[in-house]
Amino acid sequence: MHSAVLLIEFGAIILALGLLGRFAGRFQFSPIPLYLLAGLAFGTGGILPLGTSEEFVAIGAEIGVILLLLMLGLEYTASDLVSNLKTQYPAGIVDCTLNALPGAAAALLMGWGPVAAVVLAGVTWISSSGVIAKVLGDLGRLGNRETPVILSILVLEDLAMAVYLPIITALLAGVGLAAGSLTLAIALGAAGLVLFVAVRYGRVISRFVSSDDPEKLLLVVLGLTILVAGIAQQLQVSAAVGAFLVGIALSGEVAEGAHSLLAPLRDLFAAVFFVFFGLHTDPASIPPVLLPALALAALTACTKIATGYWAARRAGISVKGRWRAGGALVARGEFSIVIAGLAVTAGVEPSLGPMATAYVLILVVIGPLTARYAEPVAALVGKVTGRTGAGVPAAPATHAVPTDEPAAPAANPVPTDEPAAPAAHSVPTDEPGGRGPR
Numbered sequence: 001m002h003s004a005v006l007l008i009e010f011g012a013i014i015l016a017l018g019l020l021g022r023f024a025g026r027f028q029f030s031p032i033p034l035y036l037l038a039g040l041a042f043g044t045g046g047i048l049p050l051g052t053s054e055e056f057v058a059i060g061a062e063i064g065v066i067l068l069l070l071m072l073g074l075e076y077t078a079s080d081l082v083s084n085l086k087t088q089y090p091a092g093i094v095d096c097t098l099n100a101l102p103g104a105a106a107a108l109l110m111g112w113g114p115v116a117a118v119v120l121a122g123v124t125w126i127s128s129s130g131v132i133a134k135v136l137g138d139l140g141r142l143g144n145r146e147t148p149v150i151l152s153i154l155v156l157e158d159l160a161m162a163v164y165l166p167i168i169t170a171l172l173a174g175v176g177l178a179a180g181s182l183t184l185a186i187a188l189g190a191a192g193l194v195l196f197v198a199v200r201y202g203r204v205i206s207r208f209v210s211s212d213d214p215e216k217l218l219l220v221v222l223g224l225t226i227l228v229a230g231i232a233q234q235l236q237v238s239a240a241v242g243a244f245l246v247g248i249a250l251s252g253e254v255a256e257g258a259h260s261l262l263a264p265l266r267d268l269f270a271a272v273f274f275v276f277f278g279l280h281t282d283p284a285s286i287p288p289v290l291l292p293a294l295a296l297a298a299l300t301a302c303t304k305i306a307t308g309y310w311a312a313r314r315a316g317i318s319v320k321g322r323w324r325a326g327g328a329l330v331a332r333g334e335f336s337i338v339i340a341g342l343a344v345t346a347g348v349e350p351s352l353g354p355m356a357t358a359y360v361l362i363l364v365v366i367g368p369l370t371a372r373y374a375e376p377v378a379a380l381v382g383k384v385t386g387r388t389g390a391g392v393p394a395a396p397a398t399h400a401v402p403t404d405e406p407a408a409p410a411a412n413p414v415p416t417d418e419p420a421a422p423a424a425h426s427v428p429t430d431e432p433g434g435r436g437p438r
Contacts, residue, residue: 010056013042017271028138029368030131032333033361035271039278040286040357057276062239064273065338066229067266069240072129072158073247074255074262077202085159091149091311092156098303100125106296107352115171116349122164123340123356124300128333129154131364135371136328146321149312150328161335162241163188168339172346197249206254214261221250221258222265240338270334277337278357280344285354293358301366304329305374320375327374331367336360 016038024031103124107117132154136142166186197205209224211217225246232242250258308326317325340356343349 006056013038013057013272013275014268017268017275021267021271030128030134030331030333030364031271032128032131032274032364035274036278036337036357036361039275040281040283042275042279057272057279060269060272061276061341062273063226064266064269064271064276065240065341066225066243067262067269068273068334068338069161069244070225070247071259071262071266073244074250074259076155076158076248077251077255085156088149088152088156088311091153091307091314092160094310095153095157095307096125096160098307099300102296102299102303106292107349110292110351112349112352116343116352118171119168119339119343119348119352120355122168123332123336123359124296126157126161126332126335126339127154127304127329128331128335128364128367129158131331131333131367132328132371135331135368138368139372141324141328144321144324146308146312146315146317146325146328149315149317149325150308153307153311153329158244162244165241165339165342168342172342172348202249202251205249206252209250210254210257214257217254217257218261221246221254221262273341274334274337277341277344277353281353281357285351286358289351289355290358293355293362297359297362297366301330301363301370305370320379323375323378324371327370327372330363330370332360332363333367 017035020034020038021031024034100121103120103122104117106124107113107120112120132150136147136150141147209217209220211220225243228246229239229242233239247255305323305326308324308329309322312322312325336356337360340353344353
């Protein structure tokens with residue numbers, strides 16, 4: 001009888017997630033807010049609380065986090081990460097400063113303490129690479145000149161998680177300074193070792209994992225990932241970091257094959273993860289934190305736009321492309337919930353889960369809108385105020401200004417946002433040969 005109820009509840013959850021995903025796809029927006037709302041509806045204090053299947057959903061949610069980080073690692077090679085660190089680290093520093101500090105300050109102002117401040121800083125810092133990649137594809141901007149700038153910032157954020165998550169894990173575990181330092185040292189050492197091995201022996205690892213049989217490839221990659229994630233968690237480094245490092249270590253055809261095989265599993269268990277987070281958030285706890293969440297969302301939307309604008313300007317992108325870059329970075333999603341989920345499980349601050357849920361719900365809806373309309377709104381404001389998007393008086397019509405059209409061969413080059421010629425720039429794509437967002 002117990003197993004029958006479990007199957008009925010879990011089957012209903014999966015069916016509901018599928019229907020919600022189809023609904024979101026029809027209207028071309030992220031299904032993440034719908035998954036969170038479903039969790040709120042069937043969790044503690046919801047319309048119809050679940051009981052029997054909650055433990056099974058918890059295991060599925062943990063697998064969802066592991067697969068999210070594995071797939072993220074598969075998107076990048078070790079050389080990609082090293083290259084981004086060398087060329088784009090100033091943008092990463094600006095991104096962290098402008099977007100993590102508001103979250104930390106908000107937690108301290110609400111009296112939540114330093115640990116909750118570090119957690120909320122991560123929630124407000126990390127953009128949703130999954131939502132952003134989908135929005136860029138839907139808007140046809142994957143070939144735009146500002147897109148590599150956006151992806152570089154996302155890569156740096158993802159890489160920073162390999163350091164940030166062990167810090168959070170140590171803080172939430174309440175370990176002392178010595179133990180926490182040891183945990184961080186192990187995490188950094190493991191990350192450095194994996195990057196070194198991936199650069200030097202990536203082909204050897206890929207040959208070991210490679211298989212022409214999709215079934216064997218799936219089993220080996222999935223088994224290796226869960227094994228490494230478990231070992232990492234046993235060492236208090238974070239299972240997510242272990243999965244991320246496995247993804248980085250795989251490259252070439254193996255990474256492409258694993259990506260296509262694991263993508264449906266990732267989507268399934270990631271959806272279960274969002275539902276699980278919602279299940280543990282009482283809907284009645286959201287209204288008291290809704291106004292702070294709205295204020296924080298408005299502030300960090302502006303700081304993300306400023307981050308993208310500054311990074312694109314540094315890369316020589318024209319004013320229109322700068323606004324598009326900034327608007328595209330606003331969405332928060334899966335990793336903000338992952339970070340908040342760690343704190344909720346540890347029982348750090350009761351209001352942190354509802355705050356993170358409301359915050360992500362707001363920005364995962366607003367993010368696609370800012371990506372689409374940040375540039376035209378900025379242009380409209382510039383016309384009304386008589387100033388350009390760069391904040392200087394508009395030039396007379398006879399003078400040349402940065403445009404989105406290709407520069408004439410005989411003229412001095414100006415920043416553009418048109419897709420680069422194949423010989424000039426290489427940008428991530430969704431084609432089989434690329435390792436860009438999927």
